[in-house]
């Protein structure tokens with residue numbers, strides 16, 4: 001019987017293992033550390049629960065109010081799509097320790113064989129793959145399979161075994177802070193993003209609510225790892241009135257790939273989630289994309305178990321993936337360039353968040369995972385608003401510069 005090795009049992013790998021078992025494929029799920037908890041903000045769109053039939057009791061909080069805060073502007077608005085529906089118009093907050101385990105346990109209940117061990121490398125041959133892993137007692141073992149799914153995250157050993165280079169990485173630092181009940185009330189339904197050189201020079205900082213604590217974190221682009229701790233300290237200082245009474249319960253840090261790999265599939269191998277670089281650059285959102293790619297890669301491999309060549313897998317995984325999602329990746333990468341880099345862009349971005357058209361388009365895209373061009377009347381309205389905001393902000397900044405230079409010369 002054919003079998004598939006899935007490396008990594010986080011969201012991407014466990015979703016792939018569930019799909020493979022649904023399709024009757026013998027599946028081995030190899031996980032380096034069964035107690036590992038992925039550092040993560042844990043924000044997911046509710047469609048994750050309907051798409052993969054997950055119970056809502058995995059949700060800690062339902063965020064219905066979004067906050068975007070630049071150095072000069074504060075925007076607060078409801079999480080509402082173009083077709084408002086209370087059962088889907090929210091951002092779900094999950095804890096990865098609970099969420100990932102549920103999906104992994106379900107794959108095991110469906111018959112996936114779970115092994116705790118660290119993949120060392122994979123050899124690819126004409127008749128199959130040979131994976132070497134080390135168990136907790138440093139004993140080496142071999143697994144033979146027909147194909148492998150690399151769901152082993154940003155530092156993927158499967159990608160390395162394929163001879164691929166490491167992707168450029170951003171870094172994210174996060175602290176979980178337990179708040180007294182009265183301080184938690186403010187965060188019950190709110191999630192906030194903060195823009196500014198002091199907290200994140202090229203991405204953003206966030207506070208997301210969990211069941212009895214908040215996760216406060218910062219993202220920083222390539223080469224800024226050393227500054228990351230200071231940026232997080234700045235965020236906490238900035239929010240001292242809201243977070244000051246809190247108790248720090250956990251500190252987490254991890255890299256995020258900054259762009260997708262050229263190919264997702266290779267001979268007898270497919271990469272999913274962070275291993276494939278499928279995180280969204282603007283938002284750092286990766287859970288949905290890891291799960292969706294895990295599912296699609298598993299379907300493609302199950303279909304081509306007799307010949308899992310790069311050509312076959314690219315036809316049934318890479319091609320439909322990019323057909324469905326390329327516009328989303330391109331649009332969000334463009335948004336990052338025009339929104340986060342520099343004070344002018346950040347102020348325009350935060351002010352544009354007050355615009356109901358922008359709010360609806362943002363949540364339509366986030367909640368449905370499809371970016372549709374807006375009707376031309378809406379596009380015209382947004383363009384007009386963007387231009388007037390940009391001119392207004394630019395003039396304000398020029399005025400500020402002139403008055404500060406005349407003050408210093410006087």
Ligand SMILES: Cc1cc2nc3c(=O)[nH]c(=O)nc-3n(C[C@H](O)[C@H](O)[C@H](O)COP(=O)(O)OP(=O)(O)OC[C@H]3O[C@@H](n4cnc5c(N)ncnc54)[C@H](O)[C@@H]3O)c2cc1C
Pocket residue numbers: 007008009010011012013030031032033036038039040041042043044117118119120151152153154155156157172173174217252253254255256272273274275279284285286287288290
């Ligand atoms: C601080 C931070 C905050 C984030 N916040 C959000 C958010 O709010 N919402 C969102 O959608 N995304 C968020 N992300 C991104 C999200 O966490 C990732 O995109 C997502 O976890 C990717 O899932 P994955 O299954 O591809 O890989 P991972 O979750 O990274 O899992 C990889 C798995 O592979 C295992 N593994 C690794 N190497 C080996 C090996 N050699 N052998 C065996 N097993 C191995 C690991 O132990 C792990 O279980 C955040 C990321 C960070 C760093």
